[in-house]
Amino acid sequence: MPRDQVALVFSQQAGACARLGSPLYGALLERVARDIKEEGPCAAVLEGYEDTGHADALPLRMMGAVHALVLTGRAPELAEHYPSAGGVFDPEHPDAGWPAFRAAVAAEPDWVRDWLERPPQTNEVGRASLLLAGLLYAVPTAALPVRLFELGSSAGLNLRAEQFHYRTPSFSWGNPDSPVRLDPVWRGDPPGWLTEGARRHQTLRIVERRGCDITPLDPLSPDGALALRAYVWPDQADRTRRLEGALRIAAKVPATVGAAGAAQFLSGVELEPGTLTVVWHSVMRQYVPDAEWAAVERELDRLAAASGPEAGFAHIAFEPRTVGELHRFALSVRLGREPEECLAFAAPHGLPAWSPGQD
Template identity: 50%
Template sequence: MDLVAAVRQQAGGCARLGSPMYAGLCDRIADDLEAGGPSAALLADHRDAPGPDAVALRLLGSVHRLVLERRAGALAAYYPSVGGTWEPDAGWTAFRDLLADQPGAVAEWLDRPPQTNEVGRATALMAGLRTLGGPVRLFEIGSSAGLLLLADHYRYVAEDGSAWGPAASPVVLRPAWTGPAPRGEPRIVERVGSDVMPVDPRSTEGRLTLTAYVWPDQLHRHERLRGALDLAARVPYEVRRQGASELVDSIEPADGATTVLWHSVMWQYLPGEEQAAVTARIGELGAAATPSAPFAHLELEPQRPRPGAPHEFLVVLQTWPGGERRVLGTAAGHGVPTRCD
């Protein structure tokens, strides 16, 4: 897939996920690429990038960062994340002018992958943990800033009005679940994540990074990110600078708690050999599990529910001893809501 087609595909994804601003910008960027405009020169070194590199989101995140830093001039007036109002024609003109006037500043983030630590995906994680119940040792690969390791500190309001989690939480996910939500009471006793490029949510740079990759017209996502950042400053957890296989190799089942390996919307970015290594280690951990030291693999990844069907964000839980695999439901791309089957 060439870059123009990839950017147009991203436009469709943004539209489906509720961002008309980014859907329109991606279509305009694709037109500008074809016309040889400022985006063509800026993205010349990325023409052959594979689709998973998400070049459009890299560009949009870099520009949003300049807006947040008050370095984008007139463009800020059109960004809802800083109090502006998006206007498609005038907004695109200001966006294109920024690419032409400050290509060096925009290019600063083009070589780094988007870091979207989407808090809403905690609905899928907690659906799995409530299915398991009891003490949980939670391990996450592809953690970014590790905000999902704080899932038990968030408030979840189901479609039927029932709620779970601290009533005073600064993060409220509504509707967290549709359908028959699980009713267990998990208690997270250990929280460890890993990422090859971890983000420190307690630093100014880390908070800027996470905010820049949240789409500017989705203010509900900005609100829950702010709440999660507040919790991250107060709740201890660990995110190691490690690859996925390195963290998984370090895990062992332990008596008295369910050891859970969790990941969300990151599997496609792992090289094939690392996917194979992680999968093999999951098999080893399952074989080593016992009734007193169970192991579970919980994931939210785009998968086909059956051959030939479209991809969906499936919430899948596999538990050992026994290796039973269950599809618990499906989630929206950013997690809210998760439909429990």
Template identity: 40%
Template sequence: MEDDGRSIGSEAVVGAGPPGTDPSRGASVPPPVEQPERLVAWQLIGQARACQVIGSPLYAHLLTTAAQDVLGGGPLADLLVPRVRPGRGDAAGLRLMAAVHRLVLTRRATKLATHFPSVGGTPDLGTAGATFLDAITDHLEVLRVDVERPCQTNEVGRAAGLVVGLLACSAITGLPLAIREVGAAAGLNLRLDHWRYELPGDTIVGDPDGEVVLAGRWRAPVPHADHGFRVVDRRGCDRNPIDPTTAEGRLALSASVWADQPARFERLGAALRTAARVPATVDAASAAAWTREHVTPAAGRVTVVYHSIVEEYLEADERAAFHRAVEAAGAAATEEAPIAWLRMEPSSELRHHAVSLRLWPHAPELRHLATTGAHGDDVTPR
């Protein structure tokens, strides 16, 4: 259930104006559902701005084209307006681009593929928009199904931010980790102890021989880097788990990666190969009920419940119930059986997300450990 959507603060996401206006100009508050064309355009242009900030000019261009097409009553209005959802639309822009990328990866949109580096293309922003709209028209019926797929970006680069908290848990408690991920998608980051982390100061933690290599992502020394960490148990949950060992699972994960970011594709490939040999259970379950069952104190280990860019996808009641479940587990923790709550979630700071930690009984108050980009780059430990 992970997602890239809140890559910039909500106050920086601009709205769509009335039909015929530039959708990149307008209020930061989303239009009401009663104005569905404007709301969909607002959602798309917000994601376009996020993609531009994080380094995907192709997706920024195509999503801006999509917003203009919606306001103009084109094929994307036919596709998206009947399916409009309030607010950010459950990552409408990301779901659209994953559906289109799926067409490219399965060789059904061959002309559009010439613009997608993920299959060897070279973007031409002068012509890509028109080719994109042609592909939408040609595959409208398939897209009606695929845009309903939930956003499932299982970005392994986010482990660069999470590792700051894992090292703290290990060093403060002196115990190995039992990790519990909420919104785990395919569970790739349940294998994060098998990644190789090349930290500042020539320090390597994780698996020195790991295929996933995270290097050059930290802007300052990482506290407790010399301590390392060890995972002795792993389990996660997701409303719609993906099996990364199947062809469909690999396609779903690949489609969610932005097509003009080859380094992310390389990391995904390495993570998929690791997942094929390192088992990890991802239960189909809601966050709160699963936490009550699987996040419990256990002697001789610190149980770490963690998530990255998940909370905005939880309904308010479910989010509150999840928080209560974690805090109840924390209240039952002891020195011998600690509970940790590690979060990487959006902050109001442009481009950045906050990595924060609560650790019962050692440090139960919320501590901000680092800021990081949405994909685990520019990690700045505090």
């Protein structure tokens, strides 16, 4: 796409970030868009990416690259404006950090271009609230041990979702001493299916945790942890705290994430008697080509067809979808051979959720 179109993509992402509670990124991305049009240093590092589509999340790749510069001490002037690095964000002058941002891009073009080749991997911990809710719905009354498989797992943080604490003023589930506390998980009172599932299953037994990703991250490595931190928006302290808590849990609760596409990964999954096999994913569908997703759906159908009372299967997804004229993020659950059900909607980062018809 032409340079003006690239600038438009950045401007649109600016609006999205502002709406989602990051005035810092909202302001900086607008300045990046202007710099692209003016053929500044941002345009220079983005040269060659003119044909990149919306699904490639180019603005988030670039912001992650610069955030990584800040977190590694390579952009100290910009760090003064990034709360994640101890800086101060001035809401009265949201783009005060722009000169330092522009200078950092100009000084480190190779670093930025290297990060542009990486898909953004937030492994957003807040989305676990939807996945866990779907799991409580899916586990039968006579609880079976759960085998958990995640598509687009990134660092596998949400493969430890039952280790987190979830609450609203009228509801809670999980270890209250967990370093990850998700609150509020629901707008108003949660639905009956969730409270009943939480009552029946005050704990869940996860006997297998496996995920796949095209470029998986190791949350226990310095580089992996840096990437996860870099993709969290620097003025969103709650998300940063959740990530840090999830990294502490990851150090204690093992999970395996292999380098593989979603369809290839699922082709090696079989049901096991006496267990509930769960495949889940959150906000990753947009990064999968349509042809591969068709293969994913065939594998999901295969697992569903093989399920029964002795070997359960559930597919849990938190993904964007169009509902009427609205674009929403929806929790859907498919139990065995039953049709898919839409159980809830939520903010893109997962908190809070609400029932259909509640808005």
